[in-house]
Each structure stands twice: as C-alpha cells, then as structure tokens.
Amino acid sequence: MRRDSYHIQDHSAESNLFAQRAVISLFFIGSLMLLLIGNLFYLQISSYNSYQTRSNENRIKVQPIQPNRGVIKDINGKILAGNEPTFSLEIIPEQIADMDKTLAEIGEIIQISDEQIEVFKRAIKYRRRFKGMPLKSKLTDKEVALFSVHQHRFSGVSIEARLARHYPFGDYFTHGVGYVGKINKKDLQRLDDTGQLKNYAATRSIGKIGIERYYESQLHGITGSQEVEVNHRSRVLRQLSVTSPITGTDLHLAIDVDLQIKAKEIMGDNMGAIIAMDSRDGALLTFYSNPTYDPNLFVNGISQNEYSKIIGSKDKPMLNRVTQGQYPPASTIKPQLALLALDKGLITKDTTIWDPGYWRIPNIEVQRRFRDWKPQGHGHVDLLTSIKQSCDIFYYDLAYRLGIDNISEFGSKFGFGDYTGVDVFEESTAIMPSRAWKKARFKEVWYKGDTISIGIGQGYWTATPVQLAMSTAILVNRGKIVEPRLVTGITKNGVYQATATKHRNPIVLKNDKHWDIILDAMYQTVTASDGTARKAFEDAVYSSAGKTGTAQLFGLDEDEEYNVEDVAERYRDNAMYVGFAPYESPSIVIVVALENAGGGGSHAAPIARKILDLYFGLGLAGKRDLTNTIPPVDTNNDNG
C-alpha cells in the first residue's frame, strides 16, 4: 500500500517530534479549556445573582390593574354614574407599521365610521406611549366575534373588555355629576405634579368636570398589579401573583332623581338654573342647568362634529348656570340690604319713605332720575312693603345711605363675590362690587351713582344661583352659614359614612329680632294679597316665603359678543326667585334663575312653586334624616 515515492525517514525521530507537538497542543487545549471554564464560572457562579435578576426581568412583567371607579348615586340609591361592561377595539399605535392601512383593513371587517377614525387619530396625539387607544367602543357581540376570527392578522390591535363609565340618565345630571373623558396630556401633567401618575397606570379615563372631577381621587380607587410571565413577544403566559385593586369610593348625593327630572321638564326651553338646597346642611336636592347635553358623548372621546355642536351653540350648554351663571341678583337681595340697614340703625321696622316713582341723588347738580319698576310709585312705603312689593325707591335710598363699603362688606358675609365651596370646580365668584374691585377692574374710582343701582341688585353686582341659595339659607338659618354641597355621604369598603357639613363663622346681628322682621317680610311676599309672589303660591298646601327679582341684561357674560339677531330676545328681563319652605321650620331653599324670561313674580316664582309642590308632594320633605350627620367642619380658613 505504501507509496514507492516515500523517502527513507527516521521513524522514531518523527514520532518523538509528533508526540512533542501533540503534548504542546494538549497543553494549549487545556489552557483554553480552563479559560472557558473560568468564564463560565464567572457567569454562572460569580455573576449568578445579576443574571438571575436579568432573566426574571425578561420574563416577569408587572402589569397594573385598573380599579373599578366608584359609582355616584342619588338619595334613593339610583345610579347617576355607573360602570358598564363593554368591549372596545383598541390599538397600540407603536405596534402598527402603517396605521392607515391597518384602519382600512379593520374597516373591512367591522364598520368604522370616519368620525371614529378622526376621534381616534386626534386622541393618539395626546395619549401615553405604548397605551392602547380605543378605535371603536361598545362593540356588539357580532362585531366581537367577527374581529376575533381575524385577530391573528392584526398585531397591536385587540378587543378589550372594560368597564366603561355610563350615565344612565343622560343629560339630566351633566352639570352636577359631570363626566369622565380620556386622560389627555394636561391631565397627565396634573397627575404627575401631584404624584398620582403611578396610580393611573392602567386608567384610561379621568373626571373632567362636576363631581367626577372634584372627587376624582376618591372615585378612582387604588390600582392593583399582577406579576405575569411573558414570552419574548411579551405575550402573557400565566399569572404569577396579584395584588387586587381597591375599588373607588361610592358617592351619595342628596339629589332626587324624580325631582331633577321634573325640574328639567318644568324648565322646558327656558335657559337658566334651578337649585334646591336643604337649608339645614347645605345638601343640594336639585341642581339643574338648562340647556344641557349628554355626558355619555364624552366618555369614549367626542367627535369634532358633536363637540362643535355643543361648544358652538349660542345657548352655551356647557356653561354650568347653577355655579357659573353670573346674573344680576336683582331684587332678590333686598332682604339682605334691609337687614343691613336695620342692623346699622338706619331704619326701623316702621320707617317709611315716600315713593313718587323715581328717586334722585340728593344735593347733586346732575339730576338723573332712578326709576321704580312701578312708574306711578308705591306712595308711602315701609320695610315690609318694600320687600313684599319690591319697591326700588326704598332701596335706592338705603343704598345711598349705606354706602358701597357697608354693602360690599355685608354682601361678602352672605357669600357674594366669593366661591361658595360647592363641590364642583366649575364655579364663578361673580362680582360683589367694591371700591377696590372697581379700581382693579376699570382703574376708576367709585362714584356715588354706582351705589344706587347696587341697591336693587343690579349695576356691577352679579351673583350665581348657588350664591343666592347660600345667602337665602343664611337668612333662613338666622346667620348660621352652611356651604352648599352635592355629596352628602360616601361608601368606602362597603361602609356608608355621611360627610361633614362645611360651616363658616356665623353672621351675628346686634338684635336677633331683625332676622324675624326680614323673614316675615319674605313670608308676606308669598302670602300677602299684595305680595309679588302671592299669585304663584296661591293655594299652596305648605307655607313658604320668598323674594322675586327681575333684572335687565344683554347676556350672561361681560365679554359676550353683541349679536344683532339676538338682541330682541336678549333684551328681555331675567326672572329670579329665591324662596324657602316650610316657613315655620324651613328645610328647603329654592332658587330659580331664568334668562330673558320676563318678570320674577310671573315667571320664576311659578317654577319654584312647582318644584316645592313636588318636594312636599313626593314626600321628600321628611326624607332626609339629619340626626346622624357628622359634626360640621369649620372652613373659615379655606373657603375659596
């Protein structure tokens, strides 16, 4: 076999050489083996903990679990804001290569409207990264089934079962209860600033207005978490551990659904507000602002079209007229002014003036006449008549003699020009004018003439219906001050707890009898044959007291545009009424404000009558048991 060409070789020398080289090789291999083993020792033994951690970080992900939002209920436990299980089609934009193509492909499977696409595209600009955004909510069972069949084609698109906020009564409670909407960048910033962002890791919606916003932190609950094992595609394989979320606090209102529904019916096309409040603890029984809108539109993102319809309406449905409507209080504040004059000793119960139908500022050359609403005048007028007949001349004179400083100070004590503390953020202070206010607002000094129309609740003076309710309650309570509030109780972890009434330092008069004089005058307004509200309350089965008001204005806001087409209607008077019942032991204060409706006695008072009829007719009067109410909280240092 051996080739002939082989040279004669020194076989043993060659063998030795080879053996030597083989041994060198083995040494070499041995040292490389030790290198490998050393490195593996370093990885598996020395660095074990670090790699163990990184391995777990790979496979274990902590996912937040959204807590169920607390529900909002009326006095009878009817749900005003609840949670409804829904299926929504959600997209994580970061996982989509070609969004338009994906949307088109989804559109072939289930119907997606242009509006939904538009809302979706707008929403993804303002959302958190790597969070799913609903494209279509409230999928039908059929749509869920249809999409599920095609699920495999769409990575980054999924059907999510969620609890969505639902307002079963639609637009009846919008301004009080408010609504939730998707969390936007501004909300995120706020959450971040207040250190709550972590608790919102799984949350899509947040309270935007009303109670939903005011009590957001209580309604929301505490986010839970689960540890899950995922594979390299982040697909969840199994749950390793779970910390359950804690459901948000339920809120209970004193508002009665039936009364509120009637209030809306009674308001009809009138713009304005109806507010009924328990004078004893400030609990709001009716809180209605007209016109209104459906809060459900906002829950899943409102389309531009729908939003324009609401925001563009000249009737301003989004304005919360209860707390933001700034109306001249008109004659409704005459009782307070009379009270101030009594207490200052400027008048007594029996002081009379002569009303020829007009009034002039004494000792002044420019003789402008301030007119009474009754052109021929009321003749001899005392305090009682001045209120029940709403005599303007009496109050021009009083205002002139009191001066703006006294009026302003007293008005402020009654809550004018300041927040009432009602539990919605959408509140306006309106204006309790003063020298300082005019200086700041117009850079002008206060003229005596400015004070005169203040006397009849006009001029610079404006008030919100909720302020009127509060100030009326102060009269009713003889100086005791309770702040109005919507929420009267909470249920936390299954335990009901009444919430405290918020009190302020009471108004103390030199003579407590003065309260009686004023309240009696208001009673006479309703009951006396010449009372301005007598007709409206004819044959009422309960006793009540009140004060009418009629004010002229162009619009609600100082900065509202002058619109020629609207002038005719907008020139009409605002009708106001404040009242309380029963007269002997008051439990309810009512305020009605109607824009451009006409006279307070003829338009606002009848509406107040209807509400009070229902209040007593439905047996709501005895419903609220206040014996278990929590001791009041003094809020003198944080009103505003």
Added chain:
Amino acid sequence: MTMVKTENERRRSSMWFRFHVDVPLMLAILTLMLLSVFVVYSAGGQNINMAIRQMFRLGLGLGVLLIVAQISPFFYQRWAPHIFVVGVILLISVLLFGDMGKGAQRWLNLGITKFQPSEIMKLSLPMMMAWFLSKYTLPPSTKNTFFSFCIIAIPTLLIAKQPDLGTSLLVASSGFFALFLAGLRFRILFGLIAMFAAFLPILWFYLMHPYQKQRVLTFLNPESDPLGSGYHIIQSKIAIGSGGFQGKGWLQGTQSQLEFLPERHTDFIFSVFSEEFGFIGVLLLLAVYAFIIMRGTVIAIRAQEGFTKILAGSLTLTFFVYLFVNIGMVSGLMPVVGVPLPLVSYGGTSIVTLMASFGILMAIATNKRLLAA
C-alpha cells in the same frame, strides 16, 4: 476496502476491534448523542418531532461513522490529492452556480439533494495536508511549509468568499494544525503570528463584510445595542448566568422556553444546556469533550504512520476548535461565528461530517500496520 493484519493479537481478538470501533471514543460519542436528543427537545420548544428528526440524523451519522471506520486510512492517503482537487472544484462551482441561503452561497443543488462542499473540505484538507507533509521528512522544509500554506489558503479563501466565516475558520485551522503537528518551526510560527497581526487592519478594512464587522463590534461591546445585534449575546449570557450552579432543570429554562434566546436549537444550544443544567452540568459536558479530545490525541500518537498521525491529530484538534469557538461565542469570549456545538446542536450536515471524522479516527485506531519497531 482492505483488511490489514495488525501486530496486536490480543486486541485483534476483540469483536469491537474487528469492526473498527474504538470503544472509549464510541462511548463518549454516544453520551453526547443521547444528551443532544434531550437538549434539542428542550430547546425546540418541547417539540417531539424535532427530537425525533435529531435522532434520525444522529443515527445516520452513526451509520456514516461505522462505514467510514471500515475504510483503511491508506485508501484516503492514496486518494487525498484527488479528493482535494474535486473539493476545490466543487467550491468553485458553488460560487458560480450555488444556491443562496441566508445571504450566503453555500449550497450546491444536485437535483435530488443539496449539500455544502465546504463540509467535504473539513475532511479533505486535513487529508491533503497529511498526505503532502508525510511525503517528506518531518519537520517540513521552509519550501514545503510555504506550499502547505498555499494548500490551506485555496479552500479557506473560497469558503470565506461564500461567505462562511465559521467554516473557513475551521478548515483553515485543520490545515494549520496538521502543519503544526508535523513540526512547523516555531520561528515560522511566531513570524506568522506577527504577520497576521499586521494583516488584521487589511482584513478589517478591505476583506470583511459589514455584517462580519458588526459581529466583531457587537462582541466587543454587546450592551451597546441590546435590542439589535447585541441581543443574541446578551440573552445568551443571561441564559448561561441564570443557570447558576445547579441549573433551572431540564425543560425549566425560562430564557429558552420563553424564547428570549435566539437560535436555541442550533448555535446557541450550549446556552440552553447551561441554563437548564447549570455549572455542574457544564463541567460534566466539558469533561466528555475533553475525554474525546484526549482519546483522539492518544490515537494520533499511537498511529504508526506520519499520514495517520497528522490526520488523526488534525481532526482531533479541529474538533476542539469547534468546541472552543462555539462555547466561546455563546459565553461572550468570542465574536458570534456560526459554529454549532459539535454533536449536540440540531442540524444535519455538521453532524454527518463530524461523525465521518470520528469514523476516520476509529479506522486509524484499528488499522495498524506491522512495522519493525
């Protein structure tokens, strides 16, 4: 096939010896094969079909080993140059007509089957070198050393051109080991190392493909691109490291079972093994490999002829290169080079080639010529 009488009657009488089976080597190989089936099953996502296919491949490899073992080493000695020339021609035709696969031209389509001619070269070059070197007195003269390098360079460059860095590295080292075992002078060896160092910049700037450069860069700092090219090596190190001393247990490796580890059943199977069997498992596995290498070295030293000594030594050392490059790569000691873990990784061609080389080793171990000594 030629049966040659040996001088050792006692060993001849052994049945294994008669069938050209080296028992210690065979036991070590069978151990690895058995291990392979279990690790492939785990790495393949507990896919029983994959484990079965691997068993078939291993069985096929075993058959090839037994057949090759029956062939006398001198048959290869006689035909070494011819096989080499055919191999080179095949490599050239791959470059001209080969099929593309994963961005490289490695496969030759023969109609009924595809195969990689570079695999043949893994065996053919050591034979060629052993043939060439053993024709002359050892150690080789400077002239013959130069010729040797030419012989090594031809297939190495052709394979590198495909491009298949891993195989060309293996082929080149098999040739180089033959030269080293034949007594390559240290003067030349160190000179070459110096030259290679000087050659590196040229390799980097002119010869390496961008993806190859990327691998080197990633190797130097894998954390610089954890989601991109560094992903493989980071995940592999996490798998190995998190195995700890005892390992997570068979089928319990989260890195592999949850598919964080790429190329689990092929190049990165060692990571799967390390994760599930830990440092203790790794030591045992390396012990088996070390045993195979020692046994191969013993066979080489015992071989009577220059040709068989050099061939057996070269094949054994190349086997170590496989091992070192693969483990070094998955544990972050070396850049990622596509070299499977010998006899364990899932994959047909490399198993068959490796088994054939073990067949040659066994043929050498059991075919001893009667020599005056």
